[in-house]
Amino acid sequence: MATLAFIGLGSMGLGMAENLLKAGHTLTVYNRTAAKAAPLQALGATVAPTPAAAARGAEGVFTMVTDDAALTELTTGPDGLLAGLAPGAVHVSCSTVAPATTTRLAAAHAAHGSQLVAAPAFGKPDAAAAAKLWLGLAGPAETRARAKPWLEPLGQGTHEFGDDPAMASVVKLCGNFLLGAAIEAMAEAYTLAEKSGVGRQPLHDFLVGTLFNCPVYHNYGRMIASRHYLPVGAPPPVIRKDFRLVLDHAQQLAAPMPLAQLVHNRMSTTVARHENDVDWTAFARRVSEDAGLEA
Amino acid sequence: MATLAFIGLGSMGLGMAENLLKAGHTLTVYNRTAAKAAPLQALGATVAPTPAAAARGAEGVFTMVTDDAALTELTTGPDGLLAGLAPGAVHVSCSTVAPATTTRLAAAHAAHGSQLVAAPAFGKPDAAAAAKLWLGLAGPAETRARAKPWLEPLGQGTHEFGDDPAMASVVKLCGNFLLGAAIEAMAEAYTLAEKSGVGRQPLHDFLVGTLFNCPVYHNYGRMIASRHYLPVGAPPPVIRKDFRLVLDHAQQLAAPMPLAQLVHNRMSTTVARHENDVDWTAFARRVSEDAGLEA
Amino acid sequence: MATLAFIGLGSMGLGMAENLLKAGHTLTVYNRTAAKAAPLQALGATVAPTPAAAARGAEGVFTMVTDDAALTELTTGPDGLLAGLAPGAVHVSCSTVAPATTTRLAAAHAAHGSQLVAAPAFGKPDAAAAAKLWLGLAGPAETRARAKPWLEPLGQGTHEFGDDPAMASVVKLCGNFLLGAAIEAMAEAYTLAEKSGVGRQPLHDFLVGTLFNCPVYHNYGRMIASRHYLPVGAPPPVIRKDFRLVLDHAQQLAAPMPLAQLVHNRMSTTVARHENDVDWTAFARRVSEDAGLEA
């Protein structure tokens, strides 16, 4: 068992941190809004006042926050984790961020004498709570070897992507893109089925019972078929940010992704209309509206 | 056991007809190029010189041909199956055609005193041969009840879509659209992964081992990851035709499908360049080319 | 001066027919709703009860109707103009129709011993009334030579496109496509300007005073800048049909036109929402809505 820290106790981080505790690790936690740490404190976690304080004495520090700016601030800012982290310790970065951000932070760690691995988490908050996440992992081989056992209690399995931590960030962006692509595809098909007279639900039931019998189509498709976009796994602005990261990365590589642009546009409209209290899957409404439904 | 006919012995139809024979049905077959019927004749099938002759005396006539024009000709043309079909007999129409074509042919059957059910088949030629197809079924309830047992030896299961046979044609178009959408999505993601340095194969292995663990992503994704678009399940012109049917139907319903248009465009380019000796999945090459790869 | 007929007295045809009369031609007219012919009768036109009757005795018959079906019916239908037209007479087809329709009707004329030229008209109803149209012209050289002087009183000039009448139909489709493309472009730019704080009108005034100083940007741009989509030059369903013709033609040639698809989608949404009492330029609203404006 290791001495670990966990920074960022949002809907994903809370479940992940709890599973580290349950696995027997010694855990110090930090969250900007301290109240969210209470349930973990009850389970034995220590609450730190700053990321630096949380990192002090830890062999490994997990981070799970909303965006690149937050991750950068809590890593390299005045009270950031680097200010407390011992040389040789490991930063396990689980957030969805730009590959370039991962590269930049890895360089900051190298200068500090510590290491960063990127370990993005695939799954919704309920999967985080149930230790059913899938995890990517990339970074220097030796560091990966140290971090991998810590990831075990968080999910169903860990896939490694080599020595460059940015590669795991790329994989995470690809994964989220593919989810959005499947949502757009189902939204178009179910809308056609509705206007044709087949109905949304019969088409959905057929697809997930046959060719598309996998969790993504079951879970997101159920929302699209029923037009009931709750509970909120992730709200539209958060995943819209992820698609911006996909497109920024693709633009830097001169790799056109028209389908990613289409989904990004749907989500921009969703955010522009302040539909923020639904799951991001609700961008499927745009497809129906464009066909004159739900007006 | 029933007295059946099968018209259209292409890569799909041949396997389906063979499975009807193996199930013990009495089968008469017809194909424009008669030579293709030889293996079925060896298994006990009778070869008819025209669709009308094939239909004569049959309780049910299956058709599995390339497009709307071929299906219309062999149904209502001079030597078409209606010219031989007994009143009360059933036409089991398995081709991918426009819902409007299905409606038109159903009306021709009604005038003739016979019935049409649409029973589109989901799966590649190897699935047809292995009796692993999934089948849709729509048409008048009583007629469906007669036809359903005949479908059993062809696949893994049959899903019913009500009394209007055109609805099964809609479901088939939706299914093919969703396949193309998944291919486009993987092509964009794998291209990004390649240009990023992750590589196509590691991303594919991760996805199909986790969130996208279903046959579509396994089978089509393998081709896209390896850039090896063989064997030919269906060549580009055939599926391009299917996407035209999707878009024509969507246009009539005023239901915009930008993702279907994107895939259709990829396939138009593929056909315009005469890349017809590969599986239609090869439209994924367009995505790589647009990113400056494979030039 | 010639003995002519004019079939189709909609908002475009009425002005065109009046200008033929004013030029001194002897004119017989036909319209499905006969009442629309009254003003022309007052100017000396004879009103015929059928297209065939209108065509009887005419050296040239103009047609200007809504779509391919109407044109086909009034040309080759039971009381169609071919039933009255003398061998050697000329059909001047001004409607926006599929190139394939033009080809089909030209063949019907050839069989009849008459000729068809396509002479699509570019301009709005007010330009038709003011004899400010631009005309395309294609068909056999000798026939073009006969028809060209008749076109003179209708517009500002006639451009010839060779011996194949279908080529003029292609040019007309290209022209309408370019109008729609310019509308989409302005709609996106003006929406960005509005959300940025520049405002729609200042951007419009700048553009049409500098780089885009041509009628299309002035006239359509004024509507988009002011969000006032009146008067109705052509309603959304009519031009949506034109874009369908563009896409059908492009699909047959395997020539992807993603911008034409984008505009077509905007217009499908407009039609699906029954916004039919505005000029087709109003599809620009979709762009604003997608940005969270006009909701």
Add this chain to the structure above:
Amino acid sequence: MATLAFIGLGSMGLGMAENLLKAGHTLTVYNRTAAKAAPLQALGATVAPTPAAAARGAEGVFTMVTDDAALTELTTGPDGLLAGLAPGAVHVSCSTVAPATTTRLAAAHAAHGSQLVAAPAFGKPDAAAAAKLWLGLAGPAETRARAKPWLEPLGQGTHEFGDDPAMASVVKLCGNFLLGAAIEAMAEAYTLAEKSGVGRQPLHDFLVGTLFNCPVYHNYGRMIASRHYLPVGAPPPVIRKDFRLVLDHAQQLAAPMPLAQLVHNRMSTTVARHENDVDWTAFARRVSEDAGLEA
């Protein structure tokens, strides 16, 4: 006559600086590659070793450089113009940059006691040389009043966009976007005309002789019709950068611009294939290639 400086002597800046000299202004110039200043020196300009040196003593400093990074560096960098500029002097920023960059630099000027106006230039290098540019102008009213006369010898006219200099940057982005949109539209139409048999040139001649009789369609259309993308007004990477700025700005405002994305994708492909020795209009090749031409 004023004491001015000009920084950035590329294909645009050189002509602009020369026209300031010809108008009788006293001019100090700076360019990273000093050799480019030689022709101006011959006309009486003083050559400065740094932006700071060029700005020293100037009432107004023009800048015309490639991108946001270059502009930021030469304004606020160690030897940047702010290091030499007198309080009360004016920075006339002519480059195409992000509105946010303009805002940031305007704030730096405010802190310094100087002012910034944005004065983006519309036109190609030949228009810059011939004093045929169109200029936008935005910034504090009093500063605009001082700068406006300096702009007179550069072009055909100046349009003002209020007190916020960022607004002129927005207008410039909108203008470039509209150029790209027109190119895409012509490329799709001319490709359809080519595959139809009309030919590219006849369609072009018709359009620019009638509805689209304005410089943009004449000049860019000539290249597209002839497929001859020379001379280079601006190379693909430069305008691709402009489209990235458009899309970044639109993304921040949640204003989807699918047509801007389409053009950006075309240019990404062009850059990914290293086609950098042609005018950016050459992205029109992508449209032809997608239709199976130019392969």
